[in-house]
Amino acid sequence: MADLIADPFRAARLILHLRRQGIRNDGVLSTIETINRGVFVDRSFQALAAEDAALPIPCGQMLPKPVVVAQLLSALSVTPGRQDTILLVGAGSGYVAALLAQIGRHVWAVERYRRLVDEASQRLKDLKVDNVKIKHGDGLAGWREHGPFDRILLMGAVSEIPEALLGQLGRGGILVAPYVAEGRPQGIRALSKAGVKHDLPIAEPLTKLKPGLAKAL
Numbered sequence: 001m002a003d004l005i006a007d008p009f010r011a012a013r014l015i016l017h018l019r020r021q022g023i024r025n026d027g028v029l030s031t032i033e034t035i036n037r038g039v040f041v042d043r044s045f046q047a048l049a050a051e052d053a054a055l056p057i058p059c060g061q062m063l064p065k066p067v068v069v070a071q072l073l074s075a076l077s078v079t080p081g082r083q084d085t086i087l088l089v090g091a092g093s094g095y096v097a098a099l100l101a102q103i104g105r106h107v108w109a110v111e112r113y114r115r116l117v118d119e120a121s122q123r124l125k126d127l128k129v130d131n132v133k134i135k136h137g138d139g140l141a142g143w144r145e146h147g148p149f150d151r152i153l154l155m156g157a158v159s160e161i162p163e164a165l166l167g168q169l170g171r172g173g174i175l176v177a178p179y180v181a182e183g184r185p186q187g188i189r190a191l192s193k194a195g196v197k198h199d200l201p202i203a204e205p206l207t208k209l210k211p212g213l214a215k216a217l
Contacts, residue, residue: 004098004127006036010050014066017052021067021203025074031102032070037063039127040095040120054204057093059113059217064155067203069096075176075190075200076151078103087147087168089139090155090209094120097132100153107132108146110139113214140211142168149173156209157186169193178206 011033023029038049041063045055055063073096078084083105091097091111097120100107109132111117117136124132135143139154140162148170154177161177169175171193179189179199186205190198 004036004039006034007050014050014052018067018070023067023070023074027080027103028070028073031099032066034102035098037095040093040123058115058119059214061092061116063093063095064206065204068206071188071200071202072153072176073099075188076153077174078151084150087143087149087152088155089153091120091134092116092155094123096155097134098124098129101129101132105131108143109134110137110143112139112210112212113217115217136213138212140164140209144168154178154209155206157206158209161191178202
């Protein structure tokens with residue numbers, strides 16, 4: 001677990017930057033400050049891990065900028081210690097799952113690339129993060145057998161919120177997704193089980209989520 005701890009000086013500098021970008025959720029900031037982002041990228045990019053930069057991961061995917069991750073986590077309105085169960089759509093290299101593991105009771109993550117599933121699962125096991133489970137599957141279909149979920153987070157953009165995911169959202173739950181409305185720039189949509197929605201800005205757009213399993217990798 002010690003490998004997860006970020007360098008205090010570099011982490012503090014990143015948190016100061018995020019505060020200047022408008023991030024005010026102390027629980028989210030504390031979690032980002034604690035977790036070493038460099039663990040979840042190739043060694044050649046570790047020097048940039050504490051910078052507000054998107055970084056490449058395998059399968060042609062990207063680890064979003066920390067400010068984008070912070071905006072998405074803040075929109076989830078997760079309170080550390082509340083014992084929420086969380087569905088993560090798009091596990092990537094495991095970084096966001098590791099963050100969510102610090103503020104939720106259990107994280108169920110779905111990833112369409114087999115390589116990312118295997119690598120992220122092994123990485124989290126090695127780091128002794130034991131409240132995250134990742135499966136190879138279609139994230140837009142969710143993970144019904146472990147629902148209903150208190151929170152659902154999509155790590156890629158959609159133009160419509162999938163009904164399959166809304167059906168797995170528990171009472172009082174919140175779904176958060178980068179959202180693309182026709183003719184408008186991408187933003188963040190937070191949608192409650194009751195249908196109440198809030199649209200928020202996003203610092204940098206994310207790529208759209210694709211349905212199904214990847215045919216390669």
